[in-house]
Amino acid sequence: MISFELGVEDLADTRFALSPLAEAVLSLRVLRDPGLSALHLPWRREALRTLEGPGGLDGADRELLAALVARRFTLPDFLTPRPEVFAPAFEEELAVVARTPPGEVRRDLLAAHAPDPAPAALAAAADGDDTAVARLRDRIRAVLAAYWELVIEPGWPRMRLVLEADMTYRARQLAVGGARSLFAGMHPDLRWRDGVLHIDRMIGRFHAAASGRGLLLVPSVFAHKPAPPVDPGAPPSLLYPSRGVATLWAPVPGPDRAALASLLGAPRARLLALLEEPRPTVELARRLGVTPSAVSQHLRVLYGAGLVARARDGRLVLYRRSDLGDRLLGDGRAGG
Structure with missing residues (x-):
């Protein structure tokens, strides 16, 4: 002892x-x-x-x-x-x-x-x-x-x-x-x-x-x-x-889409899910069945939170999920 x-x-x-x-x-x-x-x-x-x-x-x-x-x-x-x-x-x-x-x-x-x-x-x-x-x-x-x-x-x-x-x-x-x-x-x-x-x-x-x-x-x-x-x-x-x-070594649970919708709001969660590829505002509005101005408002919030990235292609502005957005959504391509 x-x-x-x-x-x-x-x-x-x-x-x-x-x-x-x-x-x-x-x-x-x-x-x-x-x-x-x-x-x-x-x-x-x-x-x-x-x-x-x-x-x-x-x-x-x-x-x-x-x-x-x-x-x-x-x-x-x-x-x-x-x-x-x-x-x-x-x-x-x-x-x-x-x-x-x-x-x-x-x-x-x-x-x-x-x-x-x-x-x-x-x-x-x-x-x-x-x-x-x-x-x-x-x-x-x-x-x-x-x-x-x-x-x-x-x-x-x-x-x-x-x-x-x-x-x-x-x-x-x-x-x-x-x-x-x-x-x-x-x-x-x-x-x-x-x-x-x-x-x-x-x-x-x-x-x-x-x-x-x-x-x-x-x-x-x-x-x-x-x-x-x-x-x-x-x-x-x-x-x-x-x-x-x-x-400590318990598996990290995958993302819960219902919880994600509660966090972001259903429209923004659906919008984030569509942005696995670069898309313009008008296409996103058509897919969601809402006005381009409504999509623009949601994109501003997601962009400000670092969940989406944007780039100009001629007269169009294209949006895509950022690495942070991929991780939040559970995309297997994220994380490096």
């Missing part, structure tokens, strides 16, 4: 942060073992298809990523640096990894796999000098950057919405009910009692006083249990499973 003793000042200095790099690293566990979280199976299937397909990662790079996750699902600490700001960019966190001293890289890689030996892909950590370990660190950084771009970054906006919703909920729990309310329901392995936060079922064991350093809380989409620092001397922090993950 790991526990943090938090005083009044520490609770007052409790804050939240996001870590895109932590999400990328933790997602490697899901790739390794599909049974770790059934909620992520849709993401896992698509991620493997992307990584193994054209434009994905080669076999050696995939082997290196797999080697970062130990048999007990532990991960090297240097790959999840503590966020120093609320929402660091992935590149900023990766730059911290690039500055990690070789000795620390070696220690963390070997500790993550102990008591097992390091896999062949990480052999330099056990057998190489500092120069070899630095090269391994830089290769890990480069492969993680490619991995992020391929399978995490496309879904990051949706993930961030889920994480920010969790933080809003937790902050309200803290404001309304104090620390007990904040940690209640966060995870079964967490207990708050008499000013101490207890984290059960940990491989490591220590008790640390925050001593005015506060507590950093980092919600995670891919975490399956709370994860405090393994170093007793590190500032208190807790990476924990976010709420709302069950909805």
Whole structure:
């Protein structure tokens, strides 16, 4: 068990942060073992298809990523640096990894796999000098950057919405009910009692006083249990499973034409549906059975909202749905 003793000042200095790099690293566990979280199976299937397909990662790079996750699902600490700001960019966190001293890289890689030996892909950590370990660190950084771009970054906006919703909920729990309310329901392995936060079922064991350093809380989409620092001397922090993950990979529902008519009004919705090809006002009026002036009024509104584009062809002005209009209507050609 790991526990943090938090005083009044520490609770007052409790804050939240996001870590895109932590999400990328933790997602490697899901790739390794599909049974770790059934909620992520849709993401896992698509991620493997992307990584193994054209434009994905080669076999050696995939082997290196797999080697970062130990048999007990532990991960090297240097790959999840503590966020120093609320929402660091992935590149900023990766730059911290690039500055990690070789000795620390070696220690963390070997500790993550102990008591097992390091896999062949990480052999330099056990057998190489500092120069070899630095090269391994830089290769890990480069492969993680490619991995992020391929399978995490496309879904990051949706993930961030889920994480920010969790933080809003937790902050309200803290404001309304104090620390007990904040940690209640966060995870079964967490207990708050008499000013101490207890984290059960940990491989490591220590008790640390925050001593005015506060507590950093980092919600995670891919975490399956709370994860405090393994170093007793590190500032208190807790990476924990976010709420709302069950909805993350659910298919986005298609557009409801009835709802679209309620939003735009039936005449404008019908007009927008006719504009898959450039058409002049007179043709649109004929198709809808209304006057050209009525069509012009609706087109002005749709144009002002960015839902249609227009271009002159001789004496005629032709209108067509914009990319935004295509997306609103659910046209499969939109989105790029």
